[in-house]
Amino acid sequence: MATSTVTPPPKAAPATGTRTVRRRFRDPSIPILIVVLLAVWAIVSHFTPAYDVPSIPSVVRELGHILTTGKTLQSLLTTLIRVAVGLVAAFAVGLALGLLMGSRSLASRYLLPPIRFVQGVPSLSWVIIAVIWFANVEVRVWFVMFLVTLPGFALQTYDSYRAVPAELRDMARSFRPGRWALFREVTLPAITPGIFTAWKVNLGLGIRMVLIAELVGATVGVGAQLLSAQQLFDMTSVVSWTLLLAVCMLIIQGAMELLEAWALRYRPRTGDHAQASVMAPSQKG
Amino acid sequence: MSSVTGEAPVIEFAGVEKVFPGHHALRDLSFGIDRGELVTVVGVTGCGKSTTFNLILGLFPPSDGTVRVAGHDPHAEFEWFRRRIAVVFQDARLLPWRTALQNVCVGMRFAGIPKEQWQERARDWLSRLGLAGREDAYPHQLSGGQRQRVSLARAFAVDPEIILCDESFSALDEITAQGLRQEFVELVRTGGKTGVVITHSLTEALTLGDRILVLRPPGHLADDIAVPRDPDPALLDELRERVLAGMTPPAAADPAESAVPAL
Ligand SMILES: Nc1ncnc2c1ncn2[C@@H]1O[C@H](COP(=O)(O)OP(=O)(O)OP(=O)(O)O)[C@@H](O)[C@H]1O
Ligand SMILES: [Mg+2]
Numbered sequence: 001m002a003t004s005t006v007t008p009p010p011k012a013a014p015a016t017g018t019r020t021v022r023r024r025f026r027d028p029s030i031p032i033l034i035v036v037l038l039a040v041w042a043i044v045s046h047f048t049p050a051y052d053v054p055s056i057p058s059v060v061r062e063l064g065h066i067l068t069t070g071k072t073l074q075s076l077l078t079t080l081i082r083v084a085v086g087l088v089a090a091f092a093v094g095l096a097l098g099l100l101m102g103s104r105s106l107a108s109r110y111l112l113p114p115i116r117f118v119q120g121v122p123s124l125s126w127v128i129i130a131v132i133w134f135a136n137v138e139v140r141v142w143f144v145m146f147l148v149t150l151p152g153f154a155l156q157t158y159d160s161y162r163a164v165p166a167e168l169r170d171m172a173r174s175f176r177p178g179r180w181a182l183f184r185e186v187t188l189p190a191i192t193p194g195i196f197t198a199w200k201v202n203l204g205l206g207i208r209m210v211l212i213a214e215l216v217g218a219t220v221g222v223g224a225q226l227l228s229a230q231q232l233f234d235m236t237s238v239v240s241w242t243l244l245l246a247v248c249m250l251i252i253q254g255a256m257e258l259l260e261a262w263a264l265r266y267r268p269r270t271g272d273h274a275q276a277s278v279m280a281p282s283q284k285g
Numbered sequence: 286m287s288s289v290t291g292e293a294p295v296i297e298f299a300g301v302e303k304v305f306p307g308h309h310a311l312r313d314l315s316f317g318i319d320r321g322e323l324v325t326v327v328g329v330t331g332c333g334k335s336t337t338f339n340l341i342l343g344l345f346p347p348s349d350g351t352v353r354v355a356g357h358d359p360h361a362e363f364e365w366f367r368r369r370i371a372v373v374f375q376d377a378r379l380l381p382w383r384t385a386l387q388n389v390c391v392g393m394r395f396a397g398i399p400k401e402q403w404q405e406r407a408r409d410w411l412s413r414l415g416l417a418g419r420e421d422a423y424p425h426q427l428s429g430g431q432r433q434r435v436s437l438a439r440a441f442a443v444d445p446e447i448i449l450c451d452e453s454f455s456a457l458d459e460i461t462a463q464g465l466r467q468e469f470v471e472l473v474r475t476g477g478k479t480g481v482v483i484t485h486s487l488t489e490a491l492t493l494g495d496r497i498l499v500l501r502p503p504g505h506l507a508d509d510i511a512v513p514r515d516p517d518p519a520l521l522d523e524l525r526e527r528v529l530a531g532m533t534p535p536a537a538a539d540p541a542e543s544a545v546p547a548l
Contacts, residue, residue, distance in 0.1 A: 167376065168378060170378075171372075171378040174371065175392055175395030175396045178395075185380065264382075266423045268423075268425040
């Protein structure tokens with residue numbers, strides 16, 4: 001048997017995830033940006049009244065208060081849970097719709113137009129419709145979260161499904177796989193990168209929209225806290241809540257990226273190997 | 286057809302037509318392959334070789350005529366062929382998200398082989414094909430020839446009765462290809478399997494199998510040439526000429542051409 005000439009890969013199998021994290025820690029840009037931001041903030045707050053730009057110490061105190069008080073902590077958690085529940089529901093339905101549209105052209109003909117339409121409706125319209133339709137605050141928020149993020153999940157799944165290489169599907173079919181084995185081994189891994197993209201986009205969208213949905217009628221949640229802060233002209237509180245939510249978002253997205261790096265660890269790192277694509281470029285027959 | 290054993294051919298095409306939207310790929314294709322035979326298929330590019338394979342695999346039905354494999358319709362009785370047929374594509378078609386070992390196991394999973402056997406069989410085949418130690422490499426970490434060997438291992442691990450190879454050795458250097466060819470012939474012969482190999486190499490066609498099916502555009506059988514096991518050079522030259530003549534007929538002088546129904 002002829003031995004081939006390829007050098008063995010690093011024995012420690014792909015550690016893309018941890019590697020990315022380490023690289024990020026070594027990268028000085030983030031600390032530098034934080035320091036610059038804090039410096040600008042300190043200078044500006046020094047020359048402006050506290051009700052316009054609160055001082056850093058007051059915001060730190062407020063953040064400490066939020067994170068140690070049961071009621072405020074509950075607001076933060078409630079908001080995050082609302083986002084999570086809305087997104088998980090939209091993901092489940094969107095995934096099912098996307099797969100259905102991808103595998104049945106009849107389904108795509110009847111479902112694609114309405115989903116595109118829903119995607120085109122301004123998010124604020126959903127908030128107003130939700131207020132008119134539903135009395136229950138949780139239902140309102142859920143309704144908005146669901147409709148705002150559903151099209152992204154459905155359309156991304158649909159596109160990814162259609163992009164599953166026909167060559168791999170034929171290869172699998174030649175062995176006569178069961179439906180589940182085909183889905184588990186070919187379809188699902190092939191659409192996973194698309195699903196991660198949809199999650200990252202929709203998380204940002206969800207966290208931004210949840211506040212608007214919470215402005216109307218909610219008594220618990222970051223939106224409600226922001227509303228009462230606005231009514232009290234409590235700029236410290238506004239800045240603290242905003243910062244808190246933005247940081248939460250960054251943490252969640254970071255966690256998402258780690259999960260993605262782990263799930264897609266089979267991928268060649270850039271510059272790792274010439275054959276980065278799924279298939280060989282020359283497809284005969 | 287050329288049944289030596291008297292048994293019905295294991296692969297049988299009768300008057301097969303295949304029309305794709307805007308393209309007539311196969312016209313009145315008829316041939317038979319016996320159990321235990323190792324047959325090569327040659328023909329100019331685009332003459333319908335891969336289409337013929339896809340019909341044997343039952344990936345789509347013929348537009349007309351009948352395809353029978355072991356007496357069954359591979360498209361209508363798709364499930365019946367589980368574990369009975371396997372194919373090695375020209376490109377390895379490995380799942381990029383699975384390691385070499387897992388790719389071999391996935392083939393067995395698809396074919397419904399009990400899970401307890403996957404590991405042992407996969408390791409066995411990978412090492413027989415010279416890939417011991419590379420089990421945990423992902424496809425992108427393997428060379429083209431190594432990927433092709435994983436693909437061979439995946440097909441052989443399900444232990445099919447019929448095995449198809451679509452130009453599986455053509456993308457490799459001659460030394461590697463030669464090794465893999467010998468491996469393949471041995472596996473088919475010792476395993477009592479039926480093998481069909483598409484090739485663009487006349488030398489491969491003349492040395493690999495028992496018989497050469499020569500296809501000619503548009504998807505028609507031009508010649509069916511028996512090859513002795515150890516032919517002398519003079520005979521080889523003669524056969525080579527015959528294969529070439531079959532592949533590229535002078536259009537007017539060929540009786541089969543005029544027999545093609547106008548479509
Ligand atoms: N899905 C398809 N739709 C339309 N035309 C097709 C399709 N598949 C194959 N064809 C056409 O049918 C003809 C035969 O194709 P096939 O892939 O069987 O050729 P081949 O003999 O395998 O060629 P090669 O040696 O280049 O691999 C070609 O002209 C091709 O363009
Ligand atoms: Mg081909």
